[in-house]
Amino acid sequence: MSKKPAVVAAGGVVLRTHHNKGQQVLLIHRESYDDWSLPKGKGLSDELLPETAIREIREETGVTACLDLRLPTQKYTVSKGVKATHYWRASVVEQRPRKPDKEVQKVKWFTVEDALGRLTYDADREVVSAAIDLPSTNVLMLVRHGKAMQRKDWSGPDQRRRLGGRGRKQAKKLTDLLDAFCIERLVSSSSTRCVQTLEPFAESRRLSIRKVDILTEEEGTKHPKRVGRFMTELKDNLDRPTAICGHRPVIPAMYEGLEMEPKPMVVAEAVALNFDVGGQLIRSEVFKPTI
Numbered sequence: 551m552s553k554k555p556a557v558v559a560a561g562g563v564v565l566r567t568h569h570n571k572g573q574q575v576l577l578i579h580r581e582s583y584d585d586w587s588l589p590k591g592k593g594l595s596d597e598l599l600p601e602t603a604i605r606e607i608r609e610e611t612g613v614t615a616c617l618d619l620r621l622p623t624q625k626y627t628v629s630k631g632v633k634a635t636h637y638w639r640a641s642v643v644e645q646r647p648r649k650p651d652k653e654v655q656k657v658k659w660f661t662v663e664d665a666l667g668r669l670t671y672d673a674d675r676e677v678v679s680a681a682i683d684l685p686s687t688n689v690l691m692l693v694r695h696g697k698a699m700q701r702k703d704w705s706g707p708d709q710r711r712r713l714g715g716r717g718r719k720q721a722k723k724l725t726d727l728l729d730a731f732c733i734e735r736l737v738s739s740s741s742t743r744c745v746q747t748l749e750p751f752a753e754s755r756r757l758s759i760r761k762v763d764i765l766t767e768e769e770g771t772k773h774p775k776r777v778g779r780f781m782t783e784l785k786d787n788l789d790r791p792t793a794i795c796g797h798r799p800v801i802p803a804m805y806e807g808l809e810m811e812p813k814p815m816v817v818a819e820a821v822a823l824n825f826d827v828g829g830q831l832i833r834s835e836v837f838k839p840t841i
Contacts, residue, residue: 556631560602561590562640563681564615566659575665575678578610579656585670588677590635596723596840599636600730607640611657612648615640616732616791619687619824620833621680624673639681643732687824687832689731690785690808691793694801694815696720696839698743709766713746719841720818725751727820727837728793733757737784737794739765744795747818751793770800781807786829793820810834 564576577586591606593599600617607615621637648657660668662682669675696717704711713721728751736752738744740761752759762780763769770777781804784794796804802812808823810831815821818839824832 555625555634557592557628557633558599559590559592559633559635560599560606560637561588561635562603562607562615562617562638563588563621563678564607564611564613564640564642565681566642568659571661573662573682574659575662575681576611576613576657576659577665577668578654579658580653581655582652583670586668587670588637588674590637598727598730598837598840600638600837601726603636603638603640604730610648610654612646613642614644614646616643617730618689619681619684620822620835621677621684624677626673637677637681639684685826685832687826688788689733689791690788690823690825691728691731691733691791692801692804692815692821692823693724693747693793693795694798694817694819695739695741695744695747695795696724696818698817709741709768711741711743713743716841717743717747717817720839721747722750723839723841724748724818724820725754729754731791731822733793734790735792736760737762737765737792739763739767739770739796739800741766741797744797747795748793765794765796765800765804767797767799770797770803774800774803774806777803778807781805782809785825788825788829 566574568574578589579586589607589610593602617638617640619639624635666675696713698711699714736748736759738748738759740763764776805812820837823834
């Protein structure tokens with residue numbers, strides 16, 4: 551069994567398309583290491599890796615980024631032991647000028663060819679090559695709703711049962727993960743606990759939530775094939791980053807509609823599914839809640 555890394559970090563291969571120079575890669579120069587490398591850094595407590603990647607990219611380059619596809623993880627030995635650095639392919643939302651400091655002295659865009667030649671480390675070149683070679687994708691973030699009030703403590707219709715205190719904290723924390731992937735469309739079971747799981751993000755981004763009755767426990771468990779057809783149609787028409795919230799008993803049918811083996815999910819767990827334009831699954835990764 552492999553040992554747990556002593557140091558865990560995250561970062562990104564930030565890409566943009568220049569009107570004259572074509573596709574470009576953003577690199578940083580650190581005088582203390584005398585290297586050109588990719589933006590990255592260690593995570594904070596209770597911070598999911600995508601959140602670390604977004605924060606480190608912003609701190610080291612001045613770029614607010616959107617994550618897309620998970621890339622190969624780099625593992626190497628440092629003084630404290632094994633270090634694992636996790637990367638995502640990323641695009642630019644906004645770039646602000648960044649003054650040089652003791653951490654990073656230069657931030658510069660390079661053509662892909664020039665970036666591969668300028669990078670100091672072979673492992674970085676492998677990650678950049680993967681980012682360029684892998685197909686374009688859209689993410690479908692499958693979410694199980696946050697922790698709800700216990701049934702014995704709720705006297706109204708179960709479909710209106712609300713999130714409990716822990717669930718509300720989970721919903722608020724989920725905002726950071728959805729924001730890292732720049733989710734643009736929200737779909738949910740029409741049950742209150744599911745809608746409330748996505749509401750903090752919806753409010754922060756001024757997005758509406760599409761409420762779907764067939765995804766509720768009451769309807770979805772009775773008509774799993776209809777759930778499957780809904781998910782298949784959603785996948786086949788996936789044209790922007792999308793999050794969808796469902797219930798434990800309905801999630802197996804949601805997976806089957808995506809032509810995937812059903813997997814159990816804990817409350818407030820999210821699974822990022824990257825599909826290419828043809829609807830083929832390219833990557834999947836699980837994000838367990840930290841609350």
